[in-house]
Amino acid sequence: MTQVLLPPELVTRLERLHLVTRKVFHGRFKGERRSRRKGQSVEFADYRDYVPGDDLRFIDWNGYARLDRLYLKLFLEEEDIHFYVLLDASESMNFGEPTKLQWAVRLAAALGFVGLVRGDRVSVQALRGSSVEASPVLRGRVSVPRLVEFLDQLAPGGPTELAPALKRFCLANSGKGIVVLISDLLDKSGYQDALRTLLAREFDIYVVHVLSQEELDPDLSGDLRLLDAEDADAAEVTVTAGLLRRYRQTVENFRNAARVFCTRRGLAYLGTDNTAAVEDVVLRHLRQRGLVQ
Amino acid sequence: MNLQLDSPLSGALWALALAVPIGILLLYFLKLRRREVEVPSTYLWLRMIEDMHVNSLWQRLRRNLLLFLQLLAAALVLLALLGVSWRGTRLVGERFIFLIDVSASMSATEQGRARWERARQEALAAVDQMDSDAVAMVVAFSDRAEVLQSFTDSRPALKEALRRLQPTARRTRLREALLVASGLANPGRLANDPTDVPVPDPLPATLVLLSDGRFPVPDVPLGNLTPRFLPVGEEKTWNLAITALQVDRPPGRSDAWQAFAQVENFGSEPRRVLAELRRGQVLLDAQELEVPAEGATSVVFDLGQIEPGPLELKLRIDDALALDNTAWAVVNPPQRADVLLVTPGNEPLELALQTSLAGELCHLMVQSPQYLQTPQYRHAALAGTFDLVIFDRCEPPLDEKTKRPLLPLANTWHLGRVPRTAAWGFRPGVPWPPKLHEQPQLIDLAAEHPLMQLVDMSGVDIVEGFSVPVPSGGHVLMEADTGPLMVVAPREGFLDLVQGFTLIDEEEGGKVVVTTNWPIRTSFPVFILNVLQVLGRAEQMARATSLRPGQVASLRINTTAAELTVVAPDGTHYPLRRRSGNLFPFLQTDQLGVYRVVDKDRTVRWFTVNLFDRAESDVRARHQVQIRHQSVVGSAVRQPIQRPLWRWALLLALGVLVVEWITFTRRVSF
Structure with a gap:
């Protein structure tokens, strides 16, 4: 399964990447990431006056020799980062070829791999209905098999209820970090409240909006009774060319509205579909949006 | 146009037929067993159709073109079953000749519209309803016929010709128009119109006559023509008309003028009307007239001495025909007459003709009798150069061809001679000239005649004279005990005055003998002036x-x-x-x-x-006319026809079904 989720050629290319955040967070362990805190790294940051109690190892003795004053050299601290991948595992994600969930799992594996190999703390959380199925917090390259194992066993089910699920996630994860939400956003009660919940925290949020080809350009015609896979809600329509045209326009409007919503609030938005190559998404689109470097 | 229903179905069958569209509606709702398709979420679909409630009846109907098409097809079939047919009129025939009356009476206005306009409208409507392969021609007629459009099947050309139609003030003579029309329809007969094309074979045609029927019966055989008369106008339209207006000298007065007019009433009720006589803008006189029903009233306006110029008489009335409510008459400026005196020598006469007063009236030319033998005389006589020719003791020469006297195209005054014409009693073998009587005694004068105005013959002695024959229509001016001494008689529009005595005579040897003392009496120059005024046409020219x-x-x-x-x-x-x-x-x-x-x-x-035509002023339309021996009753030219529409309805239903099928198979949007 590892082979399927993370093919060797992809792994090779992912190993060169590392996660980047537009915000600098406190990590719990020393990692490979600059921190706002000044600390023990090799990168010089600033000087400040010595006050009693400071670590004598950081006094700039050369400066003292020239100026006869004690200055402390400050270095940037390098920290690890919390990286959360929120996977929408509702029933609606179980459509398309490959299914949106399968696609989302691959993307989560790739991003998680990048985080793990760079020493970040990675957690994948599957949103199913209002519940959240969270993987253990993983760290280090050694955790890659566990990540894959968790992702592998994910099965779709339940309705999409982003708002309660994300609220639950926020309550359980008070820390800061990068959140990548992979979802189709097909929440009948709306995705806006859910994203607002995330915004309340200081997460660096990326929304990957994935829709299947069947949703973007449905191959339907005639008098149909459309059954919702999640809640068995039915819609009776007579599909005509005109109706399809209008549907496509609606989908387009839906995606535009999501993008506008995210952009205005500082969320990075990526609209894609289940046929896009994961490698391409990671190496190109997410790199453009600054998630990986 | 109107629609007529003629359904072949009974009531029960109709109930069944009406059940069809209801059945379609029911079947439509019953048949909707929608295919179930599972989709990730109905979220987007619901968003799209959030403004329409899919389950509502209206939405079902609105969204389903197929249902509409099926119902439309069913409705069309029902329409066909109703047996709907269109009832209209059509011009039946292949060749038409539209004869449109544009005479004066067609200018009569009824209900705010002139008759000729109504006739044109009728003709335009008839052209519209001609069969596509039918041909027609348009002839406008009054007392002459004008082909506005020869035979053509081009409706625009026919309509254009009809639009060119203009009314005239002429009389109605159907004969000319019938000659043109029958010349086209009946081979071997000549038509007078140059645009007429020879017709090799007999081609029957329908003669559509649009007229008010006020014309004399034409004596033209119709041959292949089938006449149809479309009367234009109403039978009870009344009209007042000026049928005469003349300006003349009042009897016994040569210094004044009076206008005489006649107003006729062509209607069944008496009318009062104000008649105004104007000269330019100046009102000379006005009289109110009472014109009896079907009768006439005369009116005289005394004008006194007036300057030459036109006069206008106008009836102040709003009747059907305006053309005859105004008439014009004219007093022309005096004009000198050209007078030729042919005499061997007559001093008293020449003196009388050369007085200053006579000089104002005439331009005198004196010639000897030899002049009568010259070509100049012949030319002048035939050209009408002179107004009056006076033959004093001489006679007009004989025409070599006709062996008759060559009387000039002018009035003549013969002194002591009688023209050798049959009118004056000349016959071969009859003694000529008439026998002379000595000292005829004048016993009567026609004092009322213009020539004898103010002529007093008392004291006039005549040595000898002959009795003048009185031709037909002649008038004796002087009567003697021996018979008429002076007679005036008409000759083809001219007057010949014959005087049975001479003024002077010549004896053998050239000695001049006075034969009457008239020239030394005052009545002689007065008579000369009368002659110049009457025979010199001064009077006629003035009027x-x-x-x-x-x-x-x-x-x-x-x-x-x-x-x-x-x-x-x-x-x-x-x-x-x-x-x-x-x-x-x-x-x-x-x-x-x-x-x-x-x-x-x-x-x-x-x-x-002036119109002055009783036939045209009588605008009461006739609804039956006579053409030769055939009586034609007015009737609608267009014949009613019935065109079934059910075939079209069925064809349309078929077309709708085809569209429905295409829609069904292709799912075209609407």
Whole structure:
């Protein structure tokens, strides 16, 4: 399964990447990431006056020799980062070829791999209905098999209820970090409240909006009774060319509205579909949006 | 147009038929077993159709084109079953000749519309309803026929010809139009119109006559023509008309004028009308007239001494025909007459003709009797150069061809001779000249005759004279105990005055003998002036002739100009060219009113064109006309037809079904 989720050629290319955040967070362990805190790294940051109690190892003795004053050299601290991948595992994600969930799992594996190999703390959380199925917090390259194992066993089910699920996630994860939400956003009660919940925290949020080809350009015609896979809600329509045209326009409007919503609030938005190559998404689109470097 | 229903279905069958669309609706709702398709989420679909409630009846109907098409097809089939047919009119036939009356009476207005316009409208409607392969021609007629459009199947051309139709003030003579029409329909008969094309085979045609029926019965065989008469106008339309207007000298007065008019009432009720006589803008006189039903009233306006010029008489009434409510008459400027005196020598007569007063009336030319033998006389006689020719003791020469006396185209005065014509009693073998009587005693004078106005013959002695024969229509002016001594008689529009005695005579040896003492009496120059005024045409010229519309005006004007100008009532200038002698014929007399003849900016003559036609003024339309021996009753030219529409409805239903099928298979959007 590892082979399927993370093919060797992809792994090779992912190993060169590392996660980047537009915000600098406190990590719990020393990692490979600059921190706002000044600390023990090799990168010089600033000087400040010595006050009693400071670590004598950081006094700039050369400066003292020239100026006869004690200055402390400050270095940037390098920290690890919390990286959360929120996977929408509702029933609606179980459509398309490959299914949106399968696609989302691959993307989560790739991003998680990048985080793990760079020493970040990675957690994948599957949103199913209002519940959240969270993987253990993983760290280090050694955790890659566990990540894959968790992702592998994910099965779709339940309705999409982003708002309660994300609220639950926020309550359980008070820390800061990068959140990548992979979802189709097909929440009948709306995705806006859910994203607002995330915004309340200081997460660096990326929304990957994935829709299947069947949703973007449905191959339907005639008098149909459309059954919702999640809640068995039915819609009776007579599909005509005109109706399809209008549907496509609606989908387009839906995606535009999501993008506008995210952009205005500082969320990075990526609209894609289940046929896009994961490698391409990671190496190109997410790199453009600054998630990986 | 109206629709008619003629359904072949009974009531029960109709109930069944009406159940079809209801069945379609029911089947439509029953048949909707939608295919179930599982989609990730109905979220987007619901968003799209959030403005429409899919389950509502209206949405189902609105969204389903197929249902509509099926219902439409069913409705069309039901319409076909109703047996709907269109009922209209159509012109039945292949060849038509539209004869449209444009005579004066067609200008009569009824209900705010002139008859000729109604006729044109009817013809336009008939052209519209002609079969596509039918041909027609358009002829406008009054007292002449004008082919506005020869046979064609082009409706625009026919309509254009009808739009060119213009009313005239002419009389109605159907004969001309029938000759043109029958010449086209009946081979071997000549039509008068140059645009007429020879027809090799008999081609029957329908003659559509649009007229008010006021015309004399034409004696033209119709042959292949089938007449149809479409009466235009109403039978009870009344009209008042001026049927005569004349300006003349009152009896016994040569210094004054009076206008005489006749107003007729063509209606069943008496009418009162105000008649106004104007000269230009100046009102000369006005009289209120009571015109009895179906009768006439005369009115006389005393004008006194008036300057030459046109007069206008107008009836202040709003009747059907306006053309005959105005009439014109003219007092023309005095004009000198051209007088030729042929005499071996007559001093008293020449003196009397050369007085200053006579000089104002005439231009005298004196010739000897030898002049009568010259070609100049012959030319002048035939050209009508003179107004009056006086033959004093001589006779007109004999025409070599006819062996009759060559009397000039002028009035004549014969002194002591009688023309050798049959009218004057000349017969081969009869003693000629008539026998002379010595000292005839005058016993009577025709004092009322213009020639004898103010002539007092008392004390006049006559040595000898002969009894003058009285021709048919002749008038004895002087009666003696021996018989008529002076007679005036008409000759083809001229007057011949024959005096049975001479004024002087010559004995053998050339000695002049006075044969009467008349020349030394005051009555003689008075009589000479009467002769110059009456026979010199001074009177006739002063009273302008009134012409009918379209009549040729034969104007006799003494002028040296080769071309004059006629100013028509509407201000149009027409050149007036000399034909021969002093004769100027003028043809463009279609307008009613006063025409002015101008010679270098100077008006030399007026003449008038008046309707003065009882037949045209009587505008009560006839709904039955007679053409030769055939009586034609007015009827609708277009015949009612019934065109079933059910075939079209069925075809349309079929078309709708095809569209429905295409929609079903292709799912086209709507």
